[in-house]
Amino acid sequence: MAHVIETPAVPHTAKLGLGQASALYIAAVLGTGILVLPALAADAAGPASIVAVLAVLLASIPLAGTFAALAARHPDAGGVATFVRLALGPTAARMSGYWFFFGVSFGAPVVAILGGEYVVAAVGADRSIVPIVGLAFLVVPLIVNVFGLRVSGSLQLGLTALLLVVVIGVVAVSVPATRASNFTPFAPHGWAGVGLAISLFVWAFAGWEAVTHIAGEFRNPRRVIPVATAIAIVVVGAAYLALQVVTVGVLGAGKPHSLVPLIDLVSVTVPGVGPIVVAVISAVVAVGVLNAYIPAFSNLAASLGRDGHLPAWFAKGAEAGSVPRRALALWSVVALSYFAIAVAFGLQLEPFILIHTASMVAVYALGMLAAVRLLDRFSAGWWMAVVSVVLVAGLLVLAGWHLVVPAALAAVALVVTLVKRLRARA
Numbered sequence: 001m002a003h004v005i006e007t008p009a010v011p012h013t014a015k016l017g018l019g020q021a022s023a024l025y026i027a028a029v030l031g032t033g034i035l036v037l038p039a040l041a042a043d044a045a046g047p048a049s050i051v052a053v054l055a056v057l058l059a060s061i062p063l064a065g066t067f068a069a070l071a072a073r074h075p076d077a078g079g080v081a082t083f084v085r086l087a088l089g090p091t092a093a094r095m096s097g098y099w100f101f102f103g104v105s106f107g108a109p110v111v112a113i114l115g116g117e118y119v120v121a122a123v124g125a126d127r128s129i130v131p132i133v134g135l136a137f138l139v140v141p142l143i144v145n146v147f148g149l150r151v152s153g154s155l156q157l158g159l160t161a162l163l164l165v166v167v168i169g170v171v172a173v174s175v176p177a178t179r180a181s182n183f184t185p186f187a188p189h190g191w192a193g194v195g196l197a198i199s200l201f202v203w204a205f206a207g208w209e210a211v212t213h214i215a216g217e218f219r220n221p222r223r224v225i226p227v228a229t230a231i232a233i234v235v236v237g238a239a240y241l242a243l244q245v246v247t248v249g250v251l252g253a254g255k256p257h258s259l260v261p262l263i264d265l266v267s268v269t270v271p272g273v274g275p276i277v278v279a280v281i282s283a284v285v286a287v288g289v290l291n292a293y294i295p296a297f298s299n300l301a302a303s304l305g306r307d308g309h310l311p312a313w314f315a316k317g318a319e320a321g322s323v324p325r326r327a328l329a330l331w332s333v334v335a336l337s338y339f340a341i342a343v344a345f346g347l348q349l350e351p352f353i354l355i356h357t358a359s360m361v362a363v364y365a366l367g368m369l370a371a372v373r374l375l376d377r378f379s380a381g382w383w384m385a386v387v388s389v390v391l392v393a394g395l396l397v398l399a400g401w402h403l404v405v406p407a408a409l410a411a412v413a414l415v416v417t418l419v420k421r422l423r424a425r426a
Contacts, residue, residue, distance in 0.1 A: 016217045021224050023160035025232035027292040029205060030239060032114045032285055034167065035262055038240070038247035041200050045193035046248070047183045052197035053244045056205050057237040059391055062384035063364065064208040066371045068229040069381030074374070075221040079300055080367040085307065087370035094309045094413040096366045099406050101300055102334065103359025106352045108290065109339040112138040113347055115286025121263055122279035131343045137286040138339060142332055145294045146325060163284045164235065166277060170262075171242045173270050178249025199398055205236070206360050217295075294331065301327035309416070358399040362406035364392045 016024075041049035070083050080100065085093030116134030120127055187194065208229070218224045250268055263278050270277065298317075302324035305314030310330075317324030342352060371385035396403070 016224075017219055018224050018227060021218055021228035022231045022235075024292045025208075025228050026235050027160050027163070027288040029208060029232055029236045030163065030285075030289075032111050032289060033201070033205075034239065034243060035114055035118060035282060035285060037200055038243045039251065039262070039264070041197040041244065042248050042251065044189065044200065045197040046185065046188040048187035048189075048194050049197045049248065050241070050244050052194050052201055053237075053240050055194075055198055056201040057233075057240070060205040060208065061233060062387040063368075063391065064229050064233055065226075065384040066368060066375075066381060066388050067208045068226045069375055069379075069384070070367070070371055072222045072225045075218065075225075079296065079303075080363055080370075081300060081303065081307075081309075083370040083374060084366045087373040088366065090307070090309075091413060091417045092366055092370075093307070094304075094416060095410045096363050097300060097304045097309050098409040098413055099359045099362045101297060101304065101331070102409055103405055104356055104363065105297060105331070105334055106338055106359070107356035108138065108293070108335045109134070109342040110349050110352050110356065111286055111289050111293075112339060113342060113349060115282045117347075118262070118282030119279050122275040122282070124275075130347060134286075135339065137283070138290060138335060141287055141290040141294050142328070142335075144291060145298065145328060146323070160288060163281070163288055164239070166281050166284065167239050167243065170266060170277065170281070171246050174246035174250050174265060174268075177268055178246060179252075182249050182252040201240070202357065202395065202398075205240075206357070294328070297331040297335075298324045298328040301330050308420070309413075354402045355405050358402040358404075359406050359409075361392060361395045361399050362403065362410075364388070365396060368392050 038049075041052055045052055067080075071079070074082055074086065081093045081097035084096045112134040113130065115137040116130040116132075117127075119133050120130050189196075247265060250265055262281065263275060266275070266277055301310060301314050302317050303315075304310040305312055305316075305327065314324075314327045314330055316322075316326050338352070342349065345351075368385055368388040372382065372389060375382040375385055
C-alpha cells in the first residue's frame with residue numbers, strides 16, 4: 001500500500017460555510033442538464049425516462065458519498081489528484097490531474113454555448129450571435145473568480161437560490177397542463193430506451209468531484225462536506241425528477257424538439273412570459289455552473305504546479321484561503337482555446353460532450369480505486385467506494401473509444417514521469 005501522508009489542517013482563513021458549500025455542489029451537479037436532458041430522455045424512453053432519473057439518482061449516491069468522505073478527510077486543492085497521489089502514487093495522480101484539467105475542461109464551452117443558444121432563442125435574435133453571448137457567459141465567471149472564493153462563493157449562493165426558484169416556478173405552472181394520456185404507453189422503446197436515457201443522465205448527475213478541489217476553503221470540511229453533499233443529492237434529484245414528470249406530461253414523447261427544448265415546455269404552459277423565464281434559467285445555469293467549476297480547475301492547476309506536475313510557477317495560490325490567479329490565467333487560456341475550436345467547427349457540441357464525459361469517467365475510476373485504499377476498511381465510505389468501483393467499470397465500458405483522449409493524456413503523464421526520472425539520474 002502506498003504511504004499515506006496526512007493532509008494538513010485547514011487554516012482559519014477558510015470562509016465557506018454550509019450554505020455556500022451546498023450552493024456550489026447544487027450548481028456543479030444540476031448544471032446545464034436541465035436545459036436539454038428531460039426532453040432528450042423523454043424521446044429516448046418515453047414516460048419510462050422517469051425511471052431512468054431515479055436509477056441514475058440512486059447510482060450517484062455512492063459516488064457522491066465516496067467523494068464526500070475523501071474530501072472531508074483530505075481537504076486539498078488537488079481534489080481527486082491528491083487522493084490518487086496518497087493512494088496510488090505521483091504518476092497516477094498526474095494522470096488524474098491531467099484528465100480533469102485538460103479533459104473535463106472540454107465541457108466549459110458546452111456550458112457557455114448552451115446558455116447562449118437559449119438566450120438567443122428566447123429573445124428571438126439571430127443565431128449568429130450565439131458565440132458572442134456564450135463568450136460572455138464564459139468571461140464573466142472568470143472575472144468574478146479573480147477576486148477569490150469569498151466573492152464568488154457569495155455570488156454562487158444567490159445564483160443557486162435563483163435557479164431553484166425558477167425551476168420550482170416552471171414545474172408549478174406546468175403541472176396543470178399535464179395530460180394523463182402522455183404517460184402511456186409507459187415504455188414505448190423497451191428497456192433499451194431506458195438504458196439510453198440512463199446514459200444521457202450520467203452527464204446530468206456528474207460533478208460530485210468538482211467541489212473536492214475547494215474543500216480546503218470550507219470552515220469545517222468534516223462537518224460541512226457530508227451535509228452539503230446530502231443536501232445537493234436531495235435537491236438535484238427532486239429537481240430532475242419533477243422536470244422529467246412535467247416534460248413527459250406536457251410535451252409527451254416521440255415528438256421532435258428544437259435545439260432549445262425547454263422553450264417548447266414553457267411556451268405551452270406560459271406563452272409570452274415563457275421565453276423570458278427560459279432566458280433567466282439559461283443565464284443562471286451557465287454562469288452558476290461555470291462559477292462552480294472554475295475554482296476547481298484553478299485550484300487543481302495550482303496544486304499540480306505545487307506537486308511538480310505542471311511548472312512550479314503556477315503553484316502560487318495553492319494554499320487554502322489564497323486565490324490561484326496564475327493557475328486561473330492558465331485555465332482561461334485552455335478554456336478560451338476550446339471555445340474557439342467549438343466556434344470554428346460550427347458549435348458542434350457532441351464531440352466536446354463525449355470528451356468531457358470520457359475524461360470524467362477516467363477520473364472517477366482512479367478516484368474510486370484510491371478511495372478503497374484510503375478509507376477505513378468496512379466503514380460506510382469504504383463500502384460506497386467498493387460499490388462505486390463496480391458502477392464506474394460499467395461507465396468505462398459505455399465510454400468505449402472515446403477514452404482515446406484520456407489515454408493520450410495518460411501517455412503524456414507517463415512521459416513526464418520518465419523525463420523526471422532521467423533528469424534525477426543525470
